[in-house]
Amino acid sequence: MYRALHAVVPPVAKAVWRPEVTGLEHVPATGGVLLASNHLSFADSLVIPIVVPRKVVFLAKSDYFTGTGMRGALSRAWFTGLGMLPVDRDDSRAALDSLQVALEVLGRGEAFGIYPEGTRSRDGRLYRGRTGVAHLALTAGVPIVPVGLAGTERLQPVGARLPRLVDVTVRFGPPIHVAGRYDGVPLGRARREVTDRVMTAVGDLTGQEPAGVYNERPVHA
Structure with a gap:
């Protein structure tokens, strides 16, 4: 399914939207790697796999995989075909489960996409990175490629x-x-230093204003 969709979707999408892509040579062709990006839109998880020639695994809301009828079947096929894996964001164990899934993906020598900010920026600023990205890189021993996106918030706005x-x-x-x-460096310090390096690199790519705080998911009544 992935190969079939990836042979069709990226060429068509690039022909229609013609994204400006630079630095693609920094993405290794093989082996485990983390692609750590800023997060502006739901569409980010579609744009990155479209422009990267190798498979990039992202986590997606489990809702996209549990629909019923023809629409649910098409949704499952679409997201599965793009290499996405389901995660229940409302489950208290979701964060831990997500890290385990990511380590399994990296252990297979694949690319895993992650948003260190945790959730999308609603005001365009770049928020402080959470240390999960560093935990994955240090545990799996894989490199982190910083990714800077611009304009995706206008590609498919909320609603x-x-x-x-x-x-x-x-x-x-x-x-x-x-x-x-980071051998010999206390684990907490190593994770914080690696995460800050990543966010600095992402900020250099995007030019976003640093928020200086963590981004929290909105609370719905």
Whole structure:
């Protein structure tokens, strides 16, 4: 399913939207790697796999995989075909389960996409990174490629049923290697330092204003 969709969707999407892509040479062709990106839109998890020539696994809300009828079947096929894996964001164990899934993906030598901010930025600022990205890199011994997205918040705004034709930019930075470079450093400090390095690199790619705080998911009544 993935190969069939990836052979069709990326060429068509790139022909229609013509995203500006730079630094793609920084993404290794093989082996486990983390793609750590800023997060502006639901569409981010579609844009990155479309422009990267190798499979990139993202986690997606389990709702996209549990629908019924023809629409539910099409949704499951679409997200599964794009290499996405379901996660229940409302489950208290979701964060731990997500890390375990990511380690399994990296252990297979695949690419895993992650948003260190945790949730999308609603004001365009770049929020402080959570240390899960560093935990994964240090545990799996894989490099982190920073990714800077711009314009995706206009591609499919919240509430829009269909994507729009807008300018989208995807920038990939040089990989950040951590394997063996934090030996002897206290684990908490190592995770914080690696995460801050990643967010600085992402900020350099996007030019976003740093928020200086963590981004929290909105509370729904």
